[in-house]
Amino acid sequence: MKLQDPRPGKWQLFRIWAAIGLQSFGGGASTTFLIQRAFIEKHKWLSIEEFSYLWNLCILTPGINLVALTVLIGKKLGGTWGIAISLAGMLLPSATITCLLAAIFIQIENIAAVQAIFRGVIPATGGILLVVGLNFALPLIRKGYKEGFFFLIVSGVLTIACALAVIFLKLSVIIVILGAAFLGTLFFSSRSAPPLHEEEQGEPQ
Amino acid sequence: MIDPFIYFLLFLKASLFSTGGFSNLPSLHQDLIASGWAKEADFGHSIAIGQISPGPNGLWVISLGYLTYGLPGALLALIAITLPALLVLVVSAGYARIEHQSWVQGAMRGVSLAVVGLLLAVVWTILHQPGVDWKGTLIAGGAFGLALSRKVNILIILGLAGLAGYLLYR
Numbered sequence: 174m175k176l177q178d179p180r181p182g183k184w185q186l187f188r189i190w191a192a193i194g195l196q197s198f199g200g201g202a203s204t205t206f207l208i209q210r211a212f213i214e215k216h217k218w219l220s221i222e223e224f225s226y227l228w229n230l231c232i233l234t235p236g237i238n239l240v241a242l243t244v245l246i247g248k249k250l251g252g253t254w255g256i257a258i259s260l261a262g263m264l265l266p267s268a269t270i271t272c273l274l275a276a277i278f279i280q281i282e283n284i285a286a287v288q289a290i291f292r293g294v295i296p297a298t299g300g301i302l303l304v305v306g307l308n309f310a311l312p313l314i315r316k317g318y319k320e321g322f323f324f325l326i327v328s329g330v331l332t333i334a335c336a337l338a339v340i341f342l343k344l345s346v347i348i349v350i351l352g353a354a355f356l357g358t359l360f361f362s363s364r365s366a367p368p369l370h371e372e373e374q375g376e377p378q
Numbered sequence: 379m380i381d382p383f384i385y386f387l388l389f390l391k392a393s394l395f396s397t398g399g400f401s402n403l404p405s406l407h408q409d410l411i412a413s414g415w416a417k418e419a420d421f422g423h424s425i426a427i428g429q430i431s432p433g434p435n436g437l438w439v440i441s442l443g444y445l446t447y448g449l450p451g452a453l454l455a456l457i458a459i460t461l462p463a464l465l466v467l468v469v470s471a472g473y474a475r476i477e478h479q480s481w482v483q484g485a486m487r488g489v490s491l492a493v494v495g496l497l498l499a500v501v502w503t504i505l506h507q508p509g510v511d512w513k514g515t516l517i518a519g520g521a522f523g524l525a526l527s528r529k530v531n532i533l534i535i536l537g538l539a540g541l542a543g544y545l546l547y548r
Contacts (some may be wrong), residue, residue, distance in 0.1 A: 196533055202500075203532045205435050206525065214528070234469045236393045243467050260460060267433030268440050275441040278423060283509050286410025286548055294430070294536055295541020296514035299504035300395050300521030301535065306497035307526070310409045313490055328491055334427030334508045340502050350492050357488015362480045374380030 181216070183258050187250055189216075190243065190262025195270070203300035204239050208246070209308055218250060221312055232350060241262070281358075325359050380447050382454065388413075389439065389458035402439065414444045456461050513546050 181189065189211055190211075197204035213220045221228075231241035240263070247259025281287050312330070317325035335353055340346045380469055388409045392402035403421070423445055428438025436459055443455030476482050497538035504510070517539050524530045524538075 182451060185461070185506065195493075197432055197434070198530075203536070207532060214472050225490055226486075227451060227515040228493065230470050230473060231466055232493060233473075234463065234466040235395065235424050236465070237434055237459055239434035239435065240460060240463035243468035244463050248467070256464075260463075264433065264437075264456060264460065266451065267431065268437060268456050269429040271427065271433060271437050272441045272444045272449070275417060275424070275427050275444040276450075278441075288541045289547035290540040291430070292509050292514065292547045293517055293539040293541070294520035295507060296505060296510050297521035297536055297539030298503065299501045299510075300518040301523050301525045302497060302501050302504065302525075302533065303518075306501065309490070309497065310494045312489070320478075330497040331488065331491045332498070335492040336498040339496060339499040342459070345518050346496060349496065350489055353488040353492030353495075354485040355488070357486065357491065358481045358484045360484065360489045362484030 181218070181250055183251065183254060185246070186255060187258045188264040190247075191266045192257045194263045196265035197267075201303055203307045204263050206301055206308075208239075209243065209305070212246060219246070221308065225309060225312060324361075331356060331360075380451075382447075384413075385415065385447060385451070386454045389443070389455050390461065393439075393459050393462045399519075402436075406439070406442065411448065416442070418446045418483060441473060513542075517542050 193204060193207045193211060197207050209221070209224065213221055227242060227245045228238070230245060231238040234241045240260070243259045244256050244264045247255040248258075249255070251258060313328055314325070317328040331353060333366055335349050338352075339346065339347050388406065392405035392409070395402075395405060406416075407421055410420075411418065420442060424438050424442035427441040428435055429443065431437060432541070439455045439459055440452050443451035443453070447454070475484075476484075494498075496497075507513060510518075520542075521535050521539055524535045
């Protein structure tokens with residue numbers, strides 16, 4: 174995948190991450206959305222396939238996936254310095270505001286208007302998260318479509334089964350991911366596409 | 379009296395044995411209630427603050443740190459959620475060695491599909507919280523459409539949703 178923009182400077186990288194951290198109200202949904210928009214769509218430093226690859230690594234890592242993703246993107250764009258700058262940009266401004274809000278929250282939590290606003294904001298985060306999921310799903314749908322109907326159906330069933338397993342069977346996330354990895358090995362191994370890792374792939378989109 | 383070192387270790391442990399922003403909750407809940415360092419209400423408050431404050435969902439832990447132990451608590455919580463994330467470098471290096479095996483490709487594709495499914499599950503959970511009625515579902519649909527168009531800033535979407543909530547539920 175060809176990078177279309179030059180690598181960011183340190184200050185630029187910090188500003189981008191700070192903007193993502195500060196703008197991402199409503200939790201992880203909007204954060205992922207903003208990261209996709211900034212690094213894939215606006216600056217074209219990453220492709221969506223690369224992004225998915227990095228994201229999968231984060232899923233396999235303990236802790237907050239988005240912080241791990243910050244580490245990986247930071248490393249890719251600026252090495253060790255990139256990691257430090259990206260983490261600082263992502264976490265410090267937003268953590269500071271979280272502290273401030275924690276202090277303010279105690280004062281206003283019982284006001285009816287505040288509760289009403291929350292009742293509007295919370296479902297909106299659900300809608301935004303659905304777009305994030307769609308962004309993740311598109312390359313997989315395309316791949317399945319190319320391989321034929323059977324693989325498209327298997328992909329769809331596996332996705333829905335994972336959702337249902339968490340919602341209704343209350344299975345732990347880790348078990349669901351391991352199960353999907355196992356089923357993926359069974360169904361997709363022979364059909365494996367070339368690695369998503371950009372160093373191995375010179376071809377343009 | 380809070381022992382800062384033990385307090386930090388409890389947060390670190392919760393973070394190390396979790397995936398995603400909220401899965402460290404049960405562990406922290408158990409430990410901090412047992413030690414008497416947090417009240418039941420602190421958890422509800424922290425999660426609510428996490429919803430409205432900027433940054434990843436996982437930063438709710440920072441408000442938990444603040445509510446239970448002030449600024450030192452917030453700082454210790456921040457460190458405790460940052461350190462495990464660096465393990466991704468180890469995962470990344472290990473994965474680079476095996477990624478060319480065809481079973482790894484298949485497995486990762488399964489994981490990618492699971493991620494989509496898990497996101498759907500979170501959407502479902504959000505839309506089935508108490509307080510989300512059919513009007514809330516409409517707000518979710520509107521936010522989905524606006525976000526899908528890629529033309530509207532996320533803050534504007536959430537601002538509109540907050541305004542809608544204010545007008546509908548006040």
